[in-house]
Amino acid sequence: MFRSIKAFTRNVRGAFALQFALLAVPMTICTGLAVDGGRAFLARFELSSALDAAALAVGSTLQQGTDLNAVAAKFVERNFRTEHSEPIALTLSTVDDIVLLQGSVKINTLFMSMIGQPTVTINAESEVRRGGSNIEIALALDITGSMSTSRMNGLRAAANILVAEVVNDVQEPFFSRIGIVPWSQSINLDLPTNAKGFVPSAALDQLRRPVIGTKEVSGASWKAAGAPNIAIAQAGWRTTAGARTIASTGNSGVDWRWGASRTISSFANITVGTGSNQTKRIRVTTSNDHGYSNGQFVRITTGSSGSYTGLNNKIFRVGYNTNSPDSNTTKTYYLRELDDSAWVAQPSNNTATTGASQR
Known part of the structure; x- marks a missing residue:
C-alpha cells in the first residue's frame, strides 16, 4: 500500500494540465481587467473631450433664456461615441464667469462581467472661464456706379450675413456693433427686426444708440432787422470795430x-x-x-x-x-x-x- 502511494507521488504526468486548470480563473480575471481597464481609460479620455466641447459651447452661449443643460447634453452625446446603455449624467454649475461641467457614464465590460462586474462607471469634468472683448467693426460698402444689379444684391446679402453673425442679441457683458459706411449716398440693409436670422430690434437699438437731441444756446439769436446786439467774443472770432x-x-x-x-x-x-x-x-x-x-x-x-x-x-x-x-x-x-x-x-x-x- 505504501509502495502505491510513493509511486503516485513520484508520478509527474498531467502536471501542466493540473496547473493550467488552477491558473485559468485568475488569468482570465487579469486579462479581463487589462482589456476592460483599457476600454475604461479610452472612454474617460473621450468623455473628457466631449465635456470640454460642451463646456466651451455653454460658455460661448450669450442668448438669454437658453437651456444650458440642453446645450451641454447635445454636445456631449454627439462627441461621446463609446457604447453605453444608460444616459450620460451631467451636472452643470456656473459661478461668475466660470462654467463647471461634470459627467458620469456607465460602460459595459467584456470580461469583468464574469466576476459580477457588468459595468464600469467613468467620471470626468471640465472647467472653462468665459472671456471676450467688445467688438466694433466699420463696414464700408461700395455702392458706386460700378456696382451692377447682381453685385449690389450680393453685397446686400453678404452684409446681412455679416451683421447677423457679428451683432449679438445680448450686448452684455460685451457689446458688438457695426458701423455702416456707404461709399456713395446710402443703402438699405433690409434687416427685418423680428425675422429669424436677422438682427433683432434690441440689438439694433444698441447698435444705433440714442439720438442726441437739440441743445439750446443761451445769449445768441438771429436778428432779421435792426442793429445787431450780440457781440462775438468766442471760438476764434475777433471784433475790432463793433458788432458785425x-x-x-x-x-x-x-x-x-x-x-x-x-x-x-x-x-x-x-x-x-x-x-x-x-x-x-x-x-x-x-x-x-x-x-x-x-x-x-x-x-x-x-x-x-x-x-x-x-x-x-x-x-x-x-x-x-x-x-x-x-x-x-x-x-x-x-x-x-x-x-x-x-x-x-x-x-x-x-x-x-x-x-x-x-x-
Missing part, C-alpha cells in the same frame, strides 16, 4: 459785411513816381474819411460804373503811403491785388465814375 452783421446780396449768396459802406466819389488812373520807380495805380476817392489802414482788405460793392465796372464785388487791399502825391490820404487810397503782390491794373479808359466800398 451778415448781409445777402441778391443771388450772390451771403457775404460778410464788416463795416459801414463808404461812398466813392470817383475812380482815377494815376501815375506815381518817376523813372524806374514809376507805377500806375487806380486811385479811389471817398466822399468822407474812409478810416482804412494800409494793407487792410476792402470790397468794391455794386455801384461803380463807367470804365471801372470790372471792380464790382471784388476784394482788394488798401494801398497808400506817406510819399503819396495826394495831400489828404484820409479820403483817398490805391487798390492792390488781394495777395498784395502788385497794384491793380488800370482799365483802358478813365471814365468818371462813382461807387461804394466797405471794409
Whole structure:
C-alpha cells in the first residue's frame, strides 16, 4: 500500500494540465481587467473631450433664456461615441464667469462581467472661464456706379450675413456693433427686426444708440432787422470795430459785411513816381474819411460804373503811403491785388465814375 502511494507521488504526468486548470480563473480575471481597464481609460479620455466641447459651447452661449443643460447634453452625446446603455449624467454649475461641467457614464465590460462586474462607471469634468472683448467693426460698402444689379444684391446679402453673425442679441457683458459706411449716398440693409436670422430690434437699438437731441444756446439769436446786439467774443472770432452783421446780396449768396459802406466819389488812373520807380495805380476817392489802414482788405460793392465796372464785388487791399502825391490820404487810397503782390491794373479808359466800398 505504501509502495502505491510513493509511486503516485513520484508520478509527474498531467502536471501542466493540473496547473493550467488552477491558473485559468485568475488569468482570465487579469486579462479581463487589462482589456476592460483599457476600454475604461479610452472612454474617460473621450468623455473628457466631449465635456470640454460642451463646456466651451455653454460658455460661448450669450442668448438669454437658453437651456444650458440642453446645450451641454447635445454636445456631449454627439462627441461621446463609446457604447453605453444608460444616459450620460451631467451636472452643470456656473459661478461668475466660470462654467463647471461634470459627467458620469456607465460602460459595459467584456470580461469583468464574469466576476459580477457588468459595468464600469467613468467620471470626468471640465472647467472653462468665459472671456471676450467688445467688438466694433466699420463696414464700408461700395455702392458706386460700378456696382451692377447682381453685385449690389450680393453685397446686400453678404452684409446681412455679416451683421447677423457679428451683432449679438445680448450686448452684455460685451457689446458688438457695426458701423455702416456707404461709399456713395446710402443703402438699405433690409434687416427685418423680428425675422429669424436677422438682427433683432434690441440689438439694433444698441447698435444705433440714442439720438442726441437739440441743445439750446443761451445769449445768441438771429436778428432779421435792426442793429445787431450780440457781440462775438468766442471760438476764434475777433471784433475790432463793433458788432458785425451778415448781409445777402441778391443771388450772390451771403457775404460778410464788416463795416459801414463808404461812398466813392470817383475812380482815377494815376501815375506815381518817376523813372524806374514809376507805377500806375487806380486811385479811389471817398466822399468822407474812409478810416482804412494800409494793407487792410476792402470790397468794391455794386455801384461803380463807367470804365471801372470790372471792380464790382471784388476784394482788394488798401494801398497808400506817406510819399503819396495826394495831400489828404484820409479820403483817398490805391487798390492792390488781394495777395498784395502788385497794384491793380488800370482799365483802358478813365471814365468818371462813382461807387461804394466797405471794409
